[in-house]
Amino acid sequence: MGGDYGPPVTVAGALAALDAHPEIHVTFVGDPDQISTEIKNHRAETDRIAVVPSDGKISDDEHPVAALRRRPRSSIAVTTHLLKSGAADMAVSVGSTGATMAASVFALGLMEGLERPCIGGNFLGLAPDTTVIDLGSNVDCRPPQMVSFAALGVAFSRHYLGIQSPRVALLSVGEEAAKGNRQVQDTFTLLEKSHLNFVGNVEGMDFFTDKADVIVCDGFIGNILIKFAEGLGSVFRPFLQRQLASTFPEGAVTRITDAIWQSTNLPRTMGGPLFGINGLVMIGHGSSGPEGISGAIETGLLCHRIGLVNGFRQELSRLDMAIMLESGE
Structure with missing residues (x-):
């Protein structure tokens, strides 16, 4: 029931994924009348669709935990319990990220050794093999948490992107070990002592220089990065359309500018998994259109097929908890 557009978009996107994958079943959670109306509009009645009723939704401006306590039958709460019960293999949400995280926890x-879940993945088409973590779920992170996030990023890079020995780097304002704020410097020390393939600090331009496969930052920085990229793509598309209109045919201009927008707006079209949860929960962009919903399902199907959740557990189990506790925090 969440997202900027609600059932008209979520139903359309899920039905597109259903058509593309005859092996899957889709359960819609929410207001049965609204959902059934949308299904009928698409003439999509089939025994591969189920509708489970819920009571209300949690909006972005509400405190997630308090809202879940007030509305224990909200759509995201019912959805995550269906996953827990085994009635589903993965959940997909484009609603409140905070509520999705809280309901999932x-x-x-949480997986053993974690204090919080996080969000990560490859968010730039111009750097398709670079995993960035955290992308916005934890704006305040202690160094041990950032090390555990790095381990989750390594698992994603290895299992999802096929990079066997991912290089881990820490996002900072300079390559030198002494650069950065206290959080970065303390995290640097812990990463050096970890089993991870840590290559040091990188800077903002290094998303495109192939110096690292996994770049670690806190969610405050990560969310700024992803929103900046989205905004840049959105303004760059019309700018290029104006600049190229007198030189190239309209169709060629559209192909070029659409490719640029797609490259800077990957989360809107593919979604990504919530890292560190004992289950597969996919988070899509709140402003996703139908293609974003179907894209999040496609990404989730791949994550399920490769056993990404178990990959997360395996990488976390290798972390030396004694090193993690050395910071004394």
Whole structure:
């Protein structure tokens, strides 16, 4: 029921994924009348579709935990409990990220050794093999948490992107070990002592220089990065359209500018998994259109097929907890 556009978009996108994958079943959670109306509009009645009723939704301006307590039958709460019960293999949400995270932790639990879940992945088409973590779920992170996030990023890089020995770097304002704020410097020390293939600090331009496969930052920086990229793509597309209109045919201009927008707006079209949860929960962009919903399902199907959740557990189990506790925090 969440997202900027609600059932008209989520139903259309899920039905597109259903058509593309005859092996899957889709359960819609929410207001049965609204959902059934949309299904009928697409003439998509089939035994591969189920509708489970819920009561209300949690909006972005609400405190996630308090809202979940007030509305334990909200659409995201019911969805995560369906996953916990085994009635589903993955969940997809484009609603409140905070509510999705909180509901997932309550219903499914965190993996051993983690204090918080996080969001990561490859968010730039111009750097398709670079995993960035955290992309916005934790704006305040202690150094041990950032090391555990790095391990999750390594698992994603290895299992999802096929990079066997991912190089881990820390995003900072300079390559030198002494650069950065206290959080970065303390995290640097812990990463050096970890089992991870840590290559040091990188700077903002290094998303495109192939110096690292996994770049670690806190969610405050990560969310700024992803929103900046989205905004740049959105303004660059019309700018290029104006500049190229007198030189190239309209169709060629559209192909070029659409490719640039897609490259800077990957989260809107593919979604990504919530890292560190004992279950597969996919988070899509709130402003996703139908292609974003179907894209999040496509990404989730691949994550399920490669056993990404178990990959997360395996990488976390290799972390030396004694090193993690050395910071004394």
